[in-house]
Amino acid sequence: MVSVLSGTSLQKMSVHGILFYFRSLLSGVPQGSVLDPLIFTKYTCPLGIIGQRYGVKYHTFADDTQLYISLDPDNELNLSSSLKNLERCFVDIRLWMKPNLLRLNDNKTNIIYLASPRCVKSLKTSALQMGASSIIPNGSVKNLGVIVDQCINMYEHVTSIYPTDYSHLKNIHCLKTFLTQEALITLVRAFVTSCIHYCNSLLYCISDNDINRFQRIQNSAACIVTNTRKYDHITPILQKTALATC
Secondary structure: OEEEEEOOOEEEEEEOOEEOOOEEOOOOOOOOOOOHHHHHHHHOOHHHHHHHHOOOEEEEEOOEEEEEOOOOOOOHHHHHHHHHHHHHHHHHHHHHHHHHOOOOOHHHOOOOOOOOHHHHHHOOOOOEEEOOEEEOOOOEEEEOOEEEEOOOOOHHHHHHHHHHHHHHHHHHHHHHHHOOHHHHHHHHHHHHHHHHHOOHHHHOOOOHHHHHHHHHHHHHHHHHHHOOOOOOOOHHHHHHHHHHHO
């Protein structure tokens, strides 16, 4: 167990209850500070300036930085030059990070090409060179807890939620005899419906099959909360529990 007790410029560590001497805090911010994300984002603002220099769009969330470029898949010259431009941007970012006590982690860097289903099939997805590493494009990436695939149809995100939610429902069902209905609703909200509702605006226009999978999860959750039998008509039960479980 490691905790940090900080003043304005000094820091002391406690390991298993043993306190060490104060040390000067030469860089960084106190661990656990509510200002951590704000201060870090401000500290890394120059990354955006570097991106703009190369015509690269970006956005950041705490220590997660994402870069975007538009490519013309039908123009091989444009495709090649755009990727080389992005590689040069990575080089400048790495050069800025070193003296500022930061490190670009190649192993945690992901690349994805986003396109329509038709373009994805014909798109030549080139790897990007980052230092000594060659980053191979992925078919999907996780972005702040949401799995985004190349066609942005959210199929892989729904596929990841579906078994997890059913696993939680199975565990809740095993405990239901020991819980009040209020406690059941709290568990369903915390472990099941929260997963469905998280970033649900991205689920607009998902396939009917994926909608049906989410519907089955909601049906099962409503049955557990109301102690309804499996083959009873579910529509009135959902209407009854809609406000309670959402």
